[in-house]
Amino acid sequence: MTTGSLGLRTSGSYGSLQQHQIQNGSLSLPIQTTPPLSSRKPPKMLKEKDRLFHWICKFAPRKKVGMLLLCLVSAAVFGWVLYLGKGEDALETIVQNINIQSGPIPGEKNTSETFSYQVRELEGSANATLAPPPPPPPVPPAFFTGYTLPPGNPCESFTLPPPPADKKRTGPRPCPVCYLPLEDAIALMPNAPSFSPVLRNLEYIHEDNLTKSEFGGSEFGGYPSLRQRNDSYDIRESMSVHCGFVRGVKPGRQTGFDIDDADLLEMETCQGVVVASAIFGAFDLIRQPQNISEYSQKNVCFHMFVDEETEAFLRNSSELDHNKKVGLWRIILVSQPTLLRSQAQWKGKPVGRFIVLRIQAGRIDTYKIWGLCWGLVGKKNSHNVPKLLLHRLFPNARYSLWVDAKLELVVDPIQILERFLWRKNASFAISRHYKRFDVFEEAEANKAAGKYDNASINFQIEFYKNEGLTPYSVAKLPITSDVPEGCVILREHIPISNLFTCLWFNEVDRFTSRDQISFSTVRDKIRSKTNYTINMFLDCERRNFVVQGYHRDLLEHWSAPAPPDGVHPPPPISVMDESPNKTYPGLSAGSDLSSNP
Structure with a gap:
């Protein structure tokens, strides 16, 4: 019994059979149990294999030969299956990482290369059309840390002359x-x-049942005790303090400083910069801001708070239109601020006289004007609410610029904020007083001018002295002054600056309404706990962007000059002589000047 080789032969009948099977499309296993008859002599190697096989069969039992062959066949089939599986895994890996490229079929046109080229062409055009996604925007900084002006800017070489x-x-x-x-x-x-x-985190105290146990306070701002006052200067991460509007639903509603709902909604929409002012008692004339850019006219809120008396004056003068606006100013009516003015009455006090000479058509008219120093007999001042509590009236605003009604704004507010806040990396800016730097001197000046009753000013100064207030000196540097000029306030609405104005308002509400006296006490107490600094710029710089006018009551004393009744010749040359012996026509030396009708 003989058997064939497990491989395929490439010569003789093996080669012919293999070629015939491939041409017929079928390929059988190359294992043959009966080799074909051949007239050729078996080679020597085949004889040796037959001898080895016969030798194995001779010594092994016949029953075990079948089992041995069966095991060999099973092992071969198992190895073949493993080989096929390994080939499929390798093929899948190649498919995932490379590309499938099929060879051409004989007799057919090779379309694989054309299809592959078209796919690559489409992919290339898609990549050319679709730009790569833009990089994610940079994460904004958590806090503003200031900046340095770039070289070549207009202010690089500027020095104050x-x-x-x-x-x-x-x-x-x-x-x-x-x-x-x-x-x-x-x-x-x-x-x-x-x-x-x-x-x-700063929160504000709200209480409906008010109890006055100590001095100071009001129905609007509450009656915080001295213990609560001291606790408010102990700066912590989260605080709750008195800050006006202690009663009612929200600031501006049932608080004693009431505002119409439509106006409140308008105020809540201000999310950037707010310029605010106030006129109560028709005490001033509305002065329109000048040199305001188109950007600021569209993006900056200009709000003027008035009471009923001032609104009636504006309507009678035909200045207020149907949109509640007078020029750029949006008029906000404050209804019945009785909680603030219940003990306050305006009183005029003559403090001196000065002479105004008006030259018209060669004639010199003289007017005697009595200067009126207006003060509050009581302790309440409605102006201090919008002046110091703008962050409560405009909860969504980022920056605010307070301007007294007697001032005319003549520079764009964005440029002002850049110059005095952002460039200085400050969140609060106020100008120094043009003349006084010491609180004690300021108190004496207020008493001399009749700004407030002397006993109240003395009590406040003594209270501050007991807390450690000292006269200003160079030892307080880098603090440059203890007395501000409070007619202009620039600030950013952040927790620490909001706390500063809240506590400043509480001092004004507890003591006198002269905010210049209490400013340094609040500043120094907060600074001792937080090292918080305030930008106090020069008074002459403030006068650069605001122009001061006169109060309405003073302007009304200036009667209009009589209309010219003809052309008057120029005055003689002797009138222009500055010799002390020379006098003006119609005037006698030492005479009591009176207004000409």
Whole structure:
């Protein structure tokens, strides 16, 4: 018994059979149990294999030969299956990582290369059409940390010039200020709030049942005890303090400083910069801001708070339109601020006289004007509510600029904020008093001018002295002054600056309404706990962007000059002589000047 080789032969009948089977499309296992008859002599190697096989069969039992063959066949089939499985896994890996490229079939057109080229062409055009996704925007900083102006900016070489040596003009005057162009100022507007040292969360006390146990306070601001006052200066991460509007639903509603719902909604929409002012008692005339850019006219809120008396005056003068606006100012009516004015009455006190000479058509008219020093007999002042509590009236605003009604704004507010807040990396800015730096001197000046009753001022100063108030000296540097000029306030609405104005308002509500006296006490107490600093800029810089006018009552004393009744010849040359022996026509030396009708 003989058997064939397990492999395929490439010569003789094996080669012919293999070629025939491939041509017929079928390929059988190359294992043959009966080799074909051949006239050729078996090779020597085949004889040796047959001898080895016969030798194995001779010594092994016949029953075990079948089992051995069966095991060999099973092992071969198992190995073949493993080989096929390994080949399929390798093929899948190749498919995932490379590409499938099928060879051409004989007799058919090779379309594989064409299809592959078309696919690559489509992919290339898609990649050319669809740009890669843009990188994610940079994460905004958590806090604004200031900036340095780039080289070549207009303010790089700016220095404050010395005051002009004009002996005829010795009073306060404006000085040059370098503002950036509006476009540059807008580009430098911070996109993150400034850092608030220590304080992170500030809440406000609301109480319906008010009990007055100690001195000071009001129905509007509450009656905080001295213990609560001391606790409010212990700066912590989360605090709850008195800050006006202690009663009612929300600021402006049933609080004693009531505002119409439509106006409140308008105020809540202000999310950027707010410019605010107030006129109560028709005490001032509305002064329109000048040199305001189109950007600020569209994006900055200009709000003027008035009471019923002032609103009636505006309507009678035909200044108020149907949109509740007078020029750029949006008029906000405050209804019955009785909780603030219940003990306050305006009183005029003559403090002196001055002479106004008006020259018209060669004739000199003289007017005697009595200066009226207006003060409050009581302790309440409605102006301090919007002045110090704008962050409560405009809860969504980022920055605010308070301007007294007697001032006319003449520079764009964005440029002002850039110059005095952002460039200085400050969240609160106020100008120094043009003349006084010491609180004790300021108190004496207020008493001399009759701004408040002397006993109340003395009590407040003594109270502060017992808490450690000392006169200003160079030892307080870098603090440059203890007395501000409070007619302009620039600030960012962050927790620490909001706390500062809340506590400042509480001092005004507890003691006198002269906020210049209490400013340094609040500042120094907060600074001792947080190292919080305030930018106190020069008074001449403030006068650069606001122009001071006169109160309405004073302007009404200036009667209009009589209309000219003809053309008058120019005055004689002797009138222009400054000799002390010369007098003006119609005037006698030492005469009591009176107004000409």
